[in-house]
Amino acid sequence: xxxxxxxxxxxxxxxxxxxxxxxxxxxxxxxxxxxxxxxxxxxxxxxxxxxxxxxxxxxxxxxxxxxxxxxxxxxxxxxxxxxxxxxxxxxxxxxxxxxxxxxxxxxxxxxxxxxxxxxxxxxxxxxxxxxxxxxxxxxxxxxxxxxxxxxxxxxxxxxxxxxxxxxxxxxxxxxxxxxxxxxxxxxxxxxxxxxxxxxxxxxxxxxxxxxxxxxxxxxxxxxxxxxxxxxxxxxxxxxxxxxxxxxxxxxxxxxxxxxxxxxxxxxxxxxxxxxxxxxxxxxx
Amino acid sequence: xxxxxxxxxxxxxxxxxxxxxxxxxxxxxxxxxxxxxxxxxxxxxxxxxxxxxxxxxxxxxxxxxxxxxxxxxxxxxxxxxxxxxxxxxxxxxxxxxxxxxxxxxxxxxxxxxxxxxxxxxxxxxxxxxxxxxxxxxxxxxxxxxxxxxxxxxxxxxxxxxxxxxxxxxxxxxxxxxxxxxxxxxxxxxxxxxxxxxxxxxxxxxxxxxxxxxxxxxxxxxxxxxxxxxxxxxxxxxxxxxxxxxxxxxxxxxxxxxxxxxxxxxxxxxxx
Numbered sequence: 001x002x003x004x005x006x007x008x009x010x011x012x013x014x015x016x017x018x019x020x021x022x023x024x025x026x027x028x029x030x031x032x033x034x035x036x037x038x039x040x041x042x043x044x045x046x047x048x049x050x051x052x053x054x055x056x057x058x059x060x061x062x063x064x065x066x067x068x069x070x071x072x073x074x075x076x077x078x079x080x081x082x083x084x085x086x087x088x089x090x091x092x093x094x095x096x097x098x099x100x101x102x103x104x105x106x107x108x109x110x111x112x113x114x115x116x117x118x119x120x121x122x123x124x125x126x127x128x129x130x131x132x133x134x135x136x137x138x139x140x141x142x143x144x145x146x147x148x149x150x151x152x153x154x155x156x157x158x159x160x161x162x163x164x165x166x167x168x169x170x171x172x173x174x175x176x177x178x179x180x181x182x183x184x185x186x187x188x189x190x191x192x193x194x195x196x197x198x199x200x201x202x203x204x205x206x207x208x209x210x211x212x213x214x215x216x217x218x219x220x221x222x223x224x225x226x227x228x229x230x231x232x233x234x235x236x237x238x239x240x241x242x243x244x245x246x247x248x249x250x251x252x253x254x255x256x257x258x259x260x261x262x263x264x265x266x267x268x269x270x271x272x273x274x275x276x277x278x279x280x281x282x283x284x
Numbered sequence: 285x286x287x288x289x290x291x292x293x294x295x296x297x298x299x300x301x302x303x304x305x306x307x308x309x310x311x312x313x314x315x316x317x318x319x320x321x322x323x324x325x326x327x328x329x330x331x332x333x334x335x336x337x338x339x340x341x342x343x344x345x346x347x348x349x350x351x352x353x354x355x356x357x358x359x360x361x362x363x364x365x366x367x368x369x370x371x372x373x374x375x376x377x378x379x380x381x382x383x384x385x386x387x388x389x390x391x392x393x394x395x396x397x398x399x400x401x402x403x404x405x406x407x408x409x410x411x412x413x414x415x416x417x418x419x420x421x422x423x424x425x426x427x428x429x430x431x432x433x434x435x436x437x438x439x440x441x442x443x444x445x446x447x448x449x450x451x452x453x454x455x456x457x458x459x460x461x462x463x464x465x466x467x468x469x470x471x472x473x474x475x476x477x478x479x480x481x482x483x484x485x486x487x488x489x490x491x492x493x494x495x496x497x498x499x500x501x502x503x504x505x506x507x508x509x510x511x512x513x514x515x516x517x518x519x520x521x522x523x524x525x526x527x528x529x530x531x532x533x534x535x536x537x538x539x540x541x542x543x544x545x546x547x548x549x550x551x552x553x554x555x
Binding site for chain 2: 030034152155156159160162163164165166167168209210211213214215216218219
């Protein structure tokens with residue numbers, strides 16, 4: 001069954017693009033989760049919905065308009081957080097509903113939901129073209145290269161922004177670069193799991209990986225492995241059982257998370273405090 | 285100004301919502317000094333440090349190694365700073381080694397790295413040497429604070445005293461010209477305090493790194509600092525430690541104001 005699935009061109013494209021998306025979402029997601037931007041993906045994906053609607057409304061390739069609108073949405077979100085007293089989650093909510101509202105107005109003006117729009121909302125990895133695959137691969141390579149080059153700076157920025165400033169890092173510039181990269185990651189990944197489930201690929205593999213209690217590089221590797229396993233097995237399982245690929249991928253990622261939690265509770269995995277709400281304050 | 289002057293603060297005033305946090309203070313720090321700054325809670329010690337580090341707007345004048353304005357910013361990465369509080373996620377996936385290595389990153393080093401690659405005939409060998417050098421620096425910093433054995437331990441699993449030494453190693457790894465420590469031994473057990481003071485003594489005396497350090501511990505100040513500054517928004521004293529500790533009136537004033545501040549905080553907490 002698996003060999004038969006792999007012989008199809010659409011499956012090959014889905015797996016190649018899926019693995020690329022799994023890698024960028026998990027790598028970028030490590031920083032997003034640690035910076036408490038977990039819902040950033042959701043916010044930007046909904047802004048992208050507005051961008052896609054603009055593209056469909058104007059008859060332009062919707063992914064390009066989604067990229068442009070999302071990048072501006074991400075920069076706006078960053079500016080909102082930096083220059084006002086609005087908290088991070090509230091800022092995401094403002095940007096999220098704004099993007100959604102624009103999308104709803106344009107969709108209703110152009111006669112309702114189309115097949116194209118549904119494919120962006122729920123993902124359509126099995127339907128992607130050669131051009132889409134090449135575009136996803138190219139953008140993913142660019143994102144991973146940039147993250148590898150800037151990983152130390154982003155890690156320091158994530159750990160403590162003020163301390164990062166004191167070693168000479170240009171924190172404002174890095175923050176904007178981070179938001180632009182994250183926005184591009186979200187829009188690139190929408191074809192795989194769709195706007196509504198994008199946060200799952202960003203958040204779940206990372207919170208699972210952090211339970212292993214390793215250092216940064218090993219955590220990123222574990223997160224990438226979980227993400228790739230979820231995507232590959234999700235695509236193959238969805239083909240075998242005739243299920244929606246996006247939902248299957250997310251359910252497998254959730255399954256790995258639950259399995260890891262069980263391993264931890266039984267003591268097989270080393271006990272590590274996995275609380276996320278409170279921060280450690282080191283009073284030196 | 286003398287070439288050996290590391291820090292020169294003149295007429296420094298900082299206000300928070302029209303209330304003075306630091307009120308018109310002036311002092312200087314010479315190369316090799318170990319200056320202990322004492323003052324009650326809310327005396328403006330942290331605010332003073334933040335101003336020196338360019339994190340706090342102020343009126344007056346601060347010179348680092350004789351530089352101010354635009355050149356001042358390029359000096360700041362050469363300062364090692366251990367803040368009073370460092371907040372991070374309990375699950376933060378960083379080891380002791382990862383955190384200490386963060387102290388190495390600076391624009392200067394990045395530019396040097398690029399130049400290194402462009403000028404070099406055998407790039408990989410030079411890059412390998414550079415990486416090796418960085419690793420040596422981290423190992424040396426961990427050795428100085430006695431944490432070599434914990435280099436691969438996740439920071440969320442360390443005790444308060446161990447964390448304190450990690451942040452000192454992070455400040456030391458860049459080979460700082462000046463080390464600023466903001467109440468570094470608050471909430472740390474006595475054994476860790478002794479280890480810490482010995483580390484600071486070594487850094488100051490053997491490595492000739494200038495140290496500015498705030499503390500409530502007068503015994504430690506009398507033992508390890510060579511100069512003392514006493515402040516409570518205003519600067520009451522700045523000079524040799526012998527002079528400070530021989531001035532009974534000054535010591536009495538400091539102790540009383542510190543006690544009053546403590547009682548005020550206590551009453552505030554109760555209510």
